[in-house]
Amino acid sequence: MGDISKKDRIITAALKLFSENGYHKTTVSQIANQAEVAKGTVYWYFDSKKELFQAIILTGIQRLASKIENRIKEEDDIIEKIKLIVMIYLEFFDKGRQYFRMFQEGMLAVIDDNFKNKLMDFRTKQAEFIAKIIEQGKKEEKIRLDVDSKDMAYLLLTMLTSFNSHLHYDNDFNIISKKDTIINIFLQGISR
Amino acid sequence: MGDISKKDRIITAALKLFSENGYHKTTVSQIANQAEVAKGTVYWYFDSKKELFQAIILTGIQRLASKIENRIKEEDDIIEKIKLIVMIYLEFFDKGRQYFRMFQEGMLAVIDDNFKNKLMDFRTKQAEFIAKIIEQGKKEEKIRLDVDSKDMAYLLLTMLTSFNSHLHYDNDFNIISKKDTIINIFLQGISR
Amino acid sequence: MGDISKKDRIITAALKLFSENGYHKTTVSQIANQAEVAKGTVYWYFDSKKELFQAIILTGIQRLASKIENRIKEEDDIIEKIKLIVMIYLEFFDKGRQYFRMFQEGMLAVIDDNFKNKLMDFRTKQAEFIAKIIEQGKKEEKIRLDVDSKDMAYLLLTMLTSFNSHLHYDNDFNIISKKDTIINIFLQGISR
Amino acid sequence: MGDISKKDRIITAALKLFSENGYHKTTVSQIANQAEVAKGTVYWYFDSKKELFQAIILTGIQRLASKIENRIKEEDDIIEKIKLIVMIYLEFFDKGRQYFRMFQEGMLAVIDDNFKNKLMDFRTKQAEFIAKIIEQGKKEEKIRLDVDSKDMAYLLLTMLTSFNSHLHYDNDFNIISKKDTIINIFLQGISR
DNA sequence: CATGAATGAGACTTCATTCAT
DNA sequence: CATGAATGAAGTCTCATTCAT
Incomplete structure (x- = not known):
């Protein structure tokens, strides 16, 4: 049938509820309701x-x-690449505000070694990806040489992933509207 | 007696447990146990x-x-003041790693209008405090004039408060050891 | 299976315990125990x-x-109808002594607008039902005309529903054994 | 001092709160608060x-x-005496609506043999008191002889004490406004 | 695959009562 | 007499998870 699979319905429902109300306030019953499946069905697709x-x-x-990887290919200039990364992150956070709100609240309840490793893997890959770009920038003499590329990459990543933190509690601080300031300051900071 | 008051014992115990295990995994019974008081005593001092x-x-x-306010007075140079703020924040987060871990996890469960307002008040005051310093830096021609002082202050504050976010999940990324890089990049970014 | 449904078992258990020990002294755990279901099952069928x-x-x-409505149909004579109502009520109270004991004790804890309305609806319908009978009695010249039918109906209803009140505290006063006296007095009072 | 004794303040406060909110919803803390004494003080005057x-x-x-006993003395006519009793009861209930609401709700929680006996004593004395009046009425040939005086006394008493029951749940039924109907029916019922 | 009734451990909270001061 | 901090038993309710159908 043209029906969306029940598994997908569950994921969509869970995403909606987790991000609106957080991990702890969301119950499996609510998810099942929202997905219009029985509670048991949730447990057929997910162990917990x-x-x-x-x-x-x-x-x-x-x-x-x-x-990020797809869009970055289309851009040649190193500085523009970095701008692009910043923008994609910020946009992602802004659109997925709720998405990352849930991230923080649920993490502690959900973390285990296996999951931690998966997150670390992702982070490491992202950092290496950014570090390569910065390295290239150094070669092109657009970025100052006195800071370690990997350090810079991690710093940028940390800044970006963590910027989102206070979006939730601080509705007045609209990151997107300030994105030029952010990019501006960061770039001036790392440029030769 | 030289005894620590029971209220203080409760606070200490709660801080320890909340920060170690998060808001949701910590039970009031555990807190009472750790503080060596009866469960009811917790409710004598706190409504919930x-x-x-x-x-x-x-x-x-x-x-x-x-x-921050106390230490900043002792420093005259504007650039040094900013460095100091950054350092105090980073040190605070580093020492209070657990402290802020609990902050993020518990927030959603605990937030209400009254509490939100108190947090906003604090944030606004901090931002104004930093903005004044930056303003002074502009007068002294040490900071570039093309960015709004308040924007900059909020940006710094957001960066700082949010940096802490990933400390928890990313034990490899030692912020303190990178503090010079951070200060360096930020300052180069905002200096003329 | 010939099993009684769990919901019914819960209701039976609750009725027994509420009426024996009152609303407040009865705990949900006791009810679950008595019904031989898990505590949670009670909450599956009833919200609270x-x-x-x-x-x-x-x-x-x-x-x-x-x-009442079923038995009253079988009787033609107006006076006998009224006697029947009185008797059914009194029998009901006598058999359901405990039932109404619980009614009084739990009421204050349990009353809310919605529930109050339901009770009022029932009462109104009962009063109208009785009023019609009295009205008919007037036409047949068996009941005196100088008292409002509805007033009389309410009075009878109030007398009846409230007679039960003191059964609990006054074991010596056996209503059933006095039912002829009651009917006698009431009827002679309202007869021409 | 011209002060009202603390004991009296406690009683007044308890009466107010018990009758407004019932026995179970009233806490000892509330009573102490309302009476402006410490919680412990309540326990100095009352064991529980x-x-x-x-x-x-x-x-x-x-x-x-x-x-009742005082006012009844002033009246000579037997029929008027009975009317008076009915009226005093009804007035008492009407004024003390809340008072008796609390009576019903708290009773089950509070009853023990000692207390039960005290209530029975009171009831017995009241019944005997009324029975004497009815007996006198028989002698004066104002009341029919075919019903036992004590039965009648108990019936009246039960009617009266129980009438109050539904005052609480049935605000529309104003007993006082119907008191003539009640007296009328009761009296005509028992008169020769 | 899917259902939803059933479970039960455990969480938060209340409050009558006590007792050292 | 009076206080109020402290106690802890007990109660209501939630909810992730299971399993017979």
């Missing part, structure tokens, strides 16, 4: 609430990663 | 688990604020 | 202890109502 | 919440009894 949550996080992160 | 949590957050924030 | 109580009251009231 | 409640009930009942 925790695993469902982890799956959603991982999916989101992978989407972000591939979006 | 939520209120206890809020009280701890607020106390921590206020301590940070007064530490 | 309060709602379970309300359901039981309402069920009882409805049974009384339909019993 | 239960005993405080019993004391209040007993006081109220005694007041009703003496009011």
Whole structure:
């Protein structure tokens, strides 16, 4: 049938509810309701609430990663590449505000070694990806040489992933509207 | 007696447990146990688990604020003042790693309008405090004039408060050891 | 299976315990125990202890109502109809002594607008039902005309529903054994 | 001092709160607050919440009894005496609506053999008191002889004490406004 | 695959009562 | 007499998870 699979309906429902109300305030019943499946069905596709949550996080992160890699190819200039990364992250956070809100709240409840490793893997790959770009920038003499590329990459990544933190509590601080200031300051900071 | 008051014992115990295990995994029974008081005693001093949590957050924030204001007075040079702010924040996060871990996880469960307002008040005051310093830096021609002081202040504040976010999940990324890089990049970014 | 449904077992258990020990002294655990179901099962069928109580009251009231309406049809004589109503009520109270004991004790804890309305509806319908009979009695010149039918109906209803009040505290006063006296006095009072 | 004694303040506060919110919803803390004494003070004057409640009930009942006995003396005519009793009861209930609401709700929580006996004593005395009046009415040939005086007395008493039951749940049924109907029906019923 | 009734451990909270001061 | 901090038993309710159908 042209029906959306029940598994997909569950994921969509869970994403909506987790991000609106957080991991702890969301119950499996609510998810099942919203997805219009029986509670047991949720457990057919996912071993536990925790695993469902982890799956959603991982999916989101992978989407972000591939979006960045695809769009970055189309740009040649190193500085523009960095601008692009910053923008994609910021946009992603802005659109996925709720998405990352849930990330922070649920993490502690959900984390285990296996999941931690997956996150670290992703992070490491992202950092290496950015570090290569910065390295290239150094070769092109557009970025100053006195800072370690990997350090810079991690710093940028940390800044970006963490910027989102306060979006939730601080509605007045609109990151997107300030994105030029952010890019401006960061770039001036790393440029020769 | 030289005894520590029971209220203090409760706060200490709660801080320890909340920060080690998060808001949701910590039970009021555990707190009472750890503090060596009866469960009811917790409720004599705090109306609810939520209120206890809020009280701890607020106390921590206020301590940070007064530490900054006191130490900043002793420094004259504008650039050094900014460096100091960055350092105090980073040190605070590093020492209070657990402290802020609990902050993020518990927030969603605990937030209400009253509490939100208190947090906003704190943030606004901090931003104004930093903005004044930057303004002074502009007068002294040490900081570029083309960016709004308040924007810059908020940006710095957001960067700082949010940097802490990933400390928890990313044990390899030691912020303190990178603090010079951070300060360096930020300052080059905002200097003329 | 010939099994009684768990919901019914819960209701039966609750009725027994509420009426024996009152609303407040009865715990949900006791009810679950008595019904031989898990505590959670009680909450699967009823949202709260309060709602379970309300359901039981309402069920009882409805049974009384339909019993009266069915039996009254079989009787033609107006005076006999009234006698019958009085008797059914008194019998109901006597058999359901405990039933109404619980009614009084739990009421204050359980009452809310919605529930109040349901009770009022029932009462209004009963009064109208009785008023019609009295009205008919007037036409047949068996009942005196100088008292309002509805007033009389309400008075009878109030007398009847409230007679039960003191059964609990006054074991010596056996209503059933006095029912002829009661009917006698009431009827002679309202007869021409 | 011209001060009202603390004991009296406690009783007044308890009466107010018990009758407004019922026995179970009233806490000892609330009573202490309302009376402006410390919680411990309540326990200096009363061994328990239960005993405080019993004391209040007993006081109220005694007041009703003496009011009736005093006023009845002033009336000579037997029929008028009975009317008076009915009226005093109904008025008492009407004024003390809340008072008796609390009576019903708290009773089950508070009853013990000792207390039960005290209530029975009161009831017996009241019944005997009324029975004597009826007996006198028989002698004066104003009341029919075919019903036992004590039965009649108990019936009247039960009717009266129980009429109050539904005042609480049925605000539309104003007993006082119907008191003539009640007296009328009762009296005509028992008169020759 | 799918359902949803059933489970039960455990969480938060209340509050009558006590007792050292 | 009076206080109020402290106690802890007990109660209501939630919800992730299971399993017979």
